[in-house]
Amino acid sequence: MNGSHQVSRRALLRGIGAGAAGALAYAALSACGGSEGGGSAPAAGGDPWKRFQGTTINFISENTAPSAAIAANTKPFEDLTGIKINIQQMELTKLVENVSLDFSSGTAGYHVIYADPYQVLAPFSEGLVDLNEFVGNSDFPQPEKGLEDFIPSQLQAAGRFLDSDKLYALPYDTPTMIWQYRADLFEKYHDKMADDLGFDPTPSINLTWDQYFQIAEWFNKNAKDDVAYGTGHQAKQHDSLQCDFSNLLWAYGGDYFEGGQELGTLGTKSPGKSTLTSDAAVAAAEFYNKLLGIAHPGSRTWDWDGVANAFQAGQIAMCPNWHEFAAGNEKALPGKVGYAPLPKGPARSANIWGGTGIGINANCSEAERGAAWLFLNWATSPETQFMTLASEVGGGTPTRTSVYQRPEVEEAKKRPSKLPNILTADAVNEAWKPENIGLRPKVATWNQLNTALFTELSRMITGAVKPDAAMRTVAQKFDEINKV
Amino acid sequence: MPLSSDLEQVATAAARGVRARARTPVRPPSFELRMMTPALVLLAALSLLPFLMLVYMGFTEVKLLGGLRFEYAGVDNWQRLLTDPDVRASWLVSFVYLVLTLGAEMLLGVVTALVLYRITRGRGLVFALVLLPMFLAPIIVGLLGRFLTDSTIGLYAWVLRGLGFEGDVLGNGTTALIAVVAMDVWQWTPLVALITLAGLSAVPQPLLEAAAVDGAGYWQTLRSVVFPTIQGVLLVALLVRAMDAVRFFDIITITTNGGPADATKIIPIRLYETAFRFREIGYASVIGLVMLLFSIILANVFVGVLGRKGLTK
Numbered sequence: 137m138n139g140s141h142q143v144s145r146r147a148l149l150r151g152i153g154a155g156a157a158g159a160l161a162y163a164a165l166s167a168c169g170g171s172e173g174g175g176s177a178p179a180a181g182g183d184p185w186k187r188f189q190g191t192t193i194n195f196i197s198e199n200t201a202p203s204a205a206i207a208a209n210t211k212p213f214e215d216l217t218g219i220k221i222n223i224q225q226m227e228l229t230k231l232v233e234n235v236s237l238d239f240s241s242g243t244a245g246y247h248v249i250y251a252d253p254y255q256v257l258a259p260f261s262e263g264l265v266d267l268n269e270f271v272g273n274s275d276f277p278q279p280e281k282g283l284e285d286f287i288p289s290q291l292q293a294a295g296r297f298l299d300s301d302k303l304y305a306l307p308y309d310t311p312t313m314i315w316q317y318r319a320d321l322f323e324k325y326h327d328k329m330a331d332d333l334g335f336d337p338t339p340s341i342n343l344t345w346d347q348y349f350q351i352a353e354w355f356n357k358n359a360k361d362d363v364a365y366g367t368g369h370q371a372k373q374h375d376s377l378q379c380d381f382s383n384l385l386w387a388y389g390g391d392y393f394e395g396g397q398e399l400g401t402l403g404t405k406s407p408g409k410s411t412l413t414s415d416a417a418v419a420a421a422e423f424y425n426k427l428l429g430i431a432h433p434g435s436r437t438w439d440w441d442g443v444a445n446a447f448q449a450g451q452i453a454m455c456p457n458w459h460e461f462a463a464g465n466e467k468a469l470p471g472k473v474g475y476a477p478l479p480k481g482p483a484r485s486a487n488i489w490g491g492t493g494i495g496i497n498a499n500c501s502e503a504e505r506g507a508a509w510l511f512l513n514w515a516t517s518p519e520t521q522f523m524t525l526a527s528e529v530g531g532g533t534p535t536r537t538s539v540y541q542r543p544e545v546e547e548a549k550k551r552p553s554k555l556p557n558i559l560t561a562d563a564v565n566e567a568w569k570p571e572n573i574g575l576r577p578k579v580a581t582w583n584q585l586n587t588a589l590f591t592e593l594s595r596m597i598t599g600a601v602k603p604d605a606a607m608r609t610v611a612q613k614f615d616e617i618n619k620v
Numbered sequence: 621m622p623l624s625s626d627l628e629q630v631a632t633a634a635a636r637g638v639r640a641r642a643r644t645p646v647r648p649p650s651f652e653l654r655m656m657t658p659a660l661v662l663l664a665a666l667s668l669l670p671f672l673m674l675v676y677m678g679f680t681e682v683k684l685l686g687g688l689r690f691e692y693a694g695v696d697n698w699q700r701l702l703t704d705p706d707v708r709a710s711w712l713v714s715f716v717y718l719v720l721t722l723g724a725e726m727l728l729g730v731v732t733a734l735v736l737y738r739i740t741r742g743r744g745l746v747f748a749l750v751l752l753p754m755f756l757a758p759i760i761v762g763l764l765g766r767f768l769t770d771s772t773i774g775l776y777a778w779v780l781r782g783l784g785f786e787g788d789v790l791g792n793g794t795t796a797l798i799a800v801v802a803m804d805v806w807q808w809t810p811l812v813a814l815i816t817l818a819g820l821s822a823v824p825q826p827l828l829e830a831a832a833v834d835g836a837g838y839w840q841t842l843r844s845v846v847f848p849t850i851q852g853v854l855l856v857a858l859l860v861r862a863m864d865a866v867r868f869f870d871i872i873t874i875t876t877n878g879g880p881a882d883a884t885k886i887i888p889i890r891l892y893e894t895a896f897r898f899r900e901i902g903y904a905s906v907i908g909l910v911m912l913l914f915s916i917i918l919a920n921v922f923v924g925v926l927g928r929k930g931l932t933k
Contacts, residue, residue, distance in 0.1 A: 237896065240899070262685045262686050373878065373879025373882070434770070434788045434791065435788075436790075437770075437771070437791045437876075587897065594879050594881045594882070595880075597880075598883075
């Protein structure tokens, strides 16, 4: 009796053990598989767009305008290819962490990656597929109108790193920071402001940052009934603070490294010693600190979304922000917002470029790579970019020259506009000129450098350190991180 | 007896013992042990192996891209930890945060429990309302806190403006730290109240009656009868909350993410940033191990105090 009990217990345990091992093995295999349709690529032939039908791919993206528009309308892609696309959108910092974990795992949880040139492409270029595998390969559909249709400087900045022969991403969006202002309030107070300040306050590239400061201060003192504060900034201890400050740094003639703007396109392995202790950089920091002193106090807690929300809620009269927020501005304040390139500093007007490409995870199986290429190709095609531009939920920022040449896009530059982001076109075109664009250095250590910079800037604007001390500390940390 | 004779006797006895042990058949593991083995193996796999891995990684530089590789780094990570001013600053913030949250939660928790203990009518309803925050996910508490303190739409920000505070609560180092402490206190004071209330219910009634007969007032009864009786329960509450506070993460991540000016960057946030943003896994392992050591010391201090008071039996 006892013996038979022991046997049955043993058998039971063996059964449970076998079941558990089987379940674990299945789970492990499923995890390795990543998605349906993994494995080798189907043979070429037939409709190249249908070659990978039945595959499922995952796209990780920042919660940004074109992705919102594509997520809301994936049917055209699924109908064209038979591929199922899952789009996961999140805040940029979280995206960088998730992508880092995914690359490290050696599997491909995400097949298509929103590859921010500075925070993803530079540190993780080894984890991305060289797209030359597909470009010019007759087994795969080629980008409509060729790679030449992408704005050339942006193809370089968003798609390449160190090696000009390798292409890691196709330009997907191109937000650029410009001056966004309440045109209705500027019109209402124009004469009084001009009398008081002694210059024409209408925002333009001809105004200086000092004049921007004076305008902000004027609004603080004279227009409280209409708007709480003259200016607002994305000065949270976050990537956004670095972006906001960079405009000033370059406008004052400073830069992060000796290589300056040259490091913003192909990037570099060894940027050398930091130049943030230069007189120009310190002057920029001093001015930024002064500007934040009169800005909306919420600025210290806002990133780009926060400052856009405050602007749209009528809390501030003007702000520097990414031009992709124009669609939201037009919804909240129809016809009341104007756009201009950022003001000049002693050196120039600098408008930080925040464009991003999309690339393919190198850990993908052959079939997933092929399917991911079809998505890249489709998502960056002129037709899809036009669709995102016109989307109710998105309002993209096209990276194709041909999109801007379409008659309906040209027409949308004037109000009433069906493509509200295009209302910024004049300002953005001016901002994109080589003398006005601002490019961050593309280096593999950018995430560490960026964190050191925005942490110290945050200390500066909360009064914990003086601007010159902040710049010295940042420069020292940059050199430590880059081991120079 | 000479020393050599003693040694001989000891050696003979030892040899006899060894022979006796050798003759004794090895007992098979008990049924209970055999039944527990799978669970023990699983536990070891889930906690012991990762711990050993963590120790190993602390002495290496972990390369993640292009296949997992460990490059021996000696004591570099440990050396760096001892000289890193940022980590030191994070420990300081963590310590301030720990003292503030524990102090406020214990004080408010005990007061809440004493009030609840005296309520006779509608106690169930009040109790449910008091406990409510505890059932929210910390991330939701953080979001609520962020909205309530937002300088454009926040209710608390509006009230504070009415009281003359013009700044942004989360935009200033001091107020941001106070705000995240307040959010944690709001969420977890009910737990302390719940534990304390359980202790209060266990205070022997005759003891309270005796104190009343002897003419002790409310405060005197609390000081001389109630607190000495429930001190074990209070220490348990303190232990639970202290362990939790050391690894506090969610609310700060969603509200300030360590800012402004690193004023709320407690050590778990620093650890997360080092591991997952900078991919310095070896160094992050060392930070994690020190956190673990700190938690063990803290727990031992509490358990030691409980033991000295004879409350662990």
